[in-house]
Amino acid sequence: MAGRDAEKRHTDGDGKRHTDVTDSAESTWEQQLLDHLRPTARDVRRIVDWLAATVDATVSLRDDAGTLLAGRTVSLDEDLAADIVAGRIASAACEDDGRHLRLLRVDLPPPAGAGVLTVSRTAPFDRRTSEVVTHTTAALALLLCAERTTATGQRLARATSDLRLAILQLLMVEDTVAARRVAAGLWPGLLDTDTACVYVVESTPDDRDRLAEACIAATRDHALVVRCPAMDAHVIVVAPHDTAGPALRGLCDRHPDTFLGGSLPQGLAHTATAYGQAVSALAVAHFRPGKAAVHAERTHPERLMDPAVVHAWTTRLLRPLDTLPHHTRAELLATTRLGLEFTAVNTAKVLGVSRNTVRARMERVETLLGTDFADLTVRAAVHLALTAQAGLDDLGSGPATAPVHLDDLLTGPALHSWAGDLLTRLDTDPRDLRRTLRTWIAAGGNAERAAHLLGVHAQTVREHVRSAEPVLERQLLAAGSDLYEVVLAHLITGDLDRPRLHPAQSGLPDAPVHR
Incomplete structure (x- = not known):
């Protein structure tokens, strides 16, 4: 029948009639799976639940320690699961007490190395069901890989942010030797200076992360940019040789509701004094048309x-x-x-x-x-x-x-x-x-x-x-x-x-x- 989808019916050797769903149904489940991979809908638990409903099965995803991550608990051969987690086999199919099981290895974000996706059905796995399981496993692998990459990037960003804050706190208590030592690993030469200016850039708490990234870009990573641990709307910038002033003023010009206060040049050991000057200047900036002020301006x-x-x-x-x-x-x-x-x-x-x-x-x-x-x-x-x-x-x-x-x-x-x-x-x-x-x-x-x-x-x-x-x-x-x-x-x-x-x-x- 041209232009129409049809069902192919065939008879197995046992005399039972089975139905393979053709293009229309396949497009439906594939489209549904793709919908689950959209950026706004990515959720491992939802995908596992969708798989269970689509293939009429009980599905579980567990980590290398046996902890259930998604779905429902399924009893299985632990030795077989251990072989899959260890990478000795990639997948397995078995029948146990009237149940048909498929076990597949899935890489998980750290600290877990790998997990096991188990699909348990009372009916045998036909072609359609096997394809749905295979494609879903691949989709889960892609989603978890993206999560691993995102999680790694987030951990790196947090570690870098914590390191910047640690350097600032060392400068605040005049421990310039330790501050230079810590900074040397990631930002060589950043604190090889006798004097620096401190700036405080203010926006809103919701925009603070964007503002911090903008400060890093504006100073071309040649300044110490720290999300203020005390004020949710503030970003602190320690700039050697007063090189960041014009670039930070440009941020105020381009972004509404952004204010800038700067200090006089101070020795690194007097960073705490410079910070106080910058906060004081920030207060003046709120009364200035240009939204920026430097301590020396009055x-x-x-x-x-x-x-x-x-x-x-x-x-x-x-x-x-x-x-x-x-x-x-x-x-x-x-x-x-x-x-x-x-x-x-x-x-x-x-x-x-x-x-x-x-x-x-x-x-x-x-x-x-x-x-x-x-x-x-x-x-x-x-x-x-x-x-x-x-x-x-x-x-x-x-x-x-x-x-x-x-x-x-x-x-x-x-x-x-x-x-x-x-x-x-x-x-x-x-x-x-x-x-x-x-x-x-x-x-x-x-x-x-x-x-x-x-x-x-x-x-x-x-x-x-x-x-x-x-x-x-x-x-x-x-x-x-x-x-x-x-x-x-x-x-x-x-x-x-x-x-x-x-x-x-x-x-x-x-x-x-x-x-």
Whole structure:
């Protein structure tokens, strides 16, 4: 019958009539199998279930240990299964207690080496059934091979990502020797530099993986690109010789909702400082039309201070840490730098330690310095010292012979002009944002305490502080460099009392001065 499909009927020697399904039926099951191999429908369990329904059989797929991976359990000769898994035979057919079985070897993704696909029927395997089983086994092999390749690629990507993070964490605690050693295996020469810039690129958590790959492509793998362990929307880029800036700015131009913050060039041992600068610049980038900012693009108070005085004050303030072993001192300083910028939880994620470890290290620094980090003015002063300490080698003069106090740093017309210009931006708002901000800082950044002092609602305090952020171009509700600059501005203008450092040790920097 031309143009029509037909069934071929024949009689076996036992007199029973059998039907072989021809082109139309074959096309149907083949098409169904192909549908299961489409990218959006690939599922080993679904294919095994489909095979069972198509050939009216019980089907199981198990690994080399006998664990069922898909289908239903089928009892079989374990010695025969072992021969198939070991590769001594590729397949087997047998009849057992009225059941007709086909056993076929299937390669599995690691750690399993191979598995056994078993098809059990009460009826014998005819030509159609055998073809369906054979083609399905081949399809499973292709699908599992693709999964092996994908799984291997994913494991390699995860391992590479973990390695990048490990290198960053070593740099954060000033262990540049170990960081270079780890990096040398995969990125030879990447850290063969004295200075580097740190950039933080921000998008959305959902786009972070795409953004990280774009950063790697933009820097041509000549920079350390790390998915930030603390902020789901951030990608950290450590770029030797400041070579990545233009390429990363181009990313911001091409991709919406992408922002870039960059640091000044810093020695590799001061990566933690550079990271803080980059995060601070990122906050400014949100207020810039170009969506990008670099730390050096605005005047920072420490750059207006006498370098020799800064050197002397910083050296004396941090002297209690000088008695510690170098690696311990470096850990405490790096942890405190980040702990003053971020929460204990986020600092712990960046450094790869527990938050209890972060708190313990910072409490040790508090004890050594005789300070209380609950006071925002203390935090701002110590942050200033740590920022200056990162660049002591560039400050030139050695420490002065006479005791140097914080008051000695916060003087001079340039500083007073900077502080006045910054804070007077708030005076145009009729809500008296300046008074609210000053009270909030004095209350340790606690909106409830500030609200009690001002006689307003805590939400009003938060709204005022939030309204001050775009005016000052600084993030305030998130503690960090931006907030500490504003605190220093209040100290310079005399709107806040000087912090107490080493309160119990007379003669040390910033011991209480009795007036």
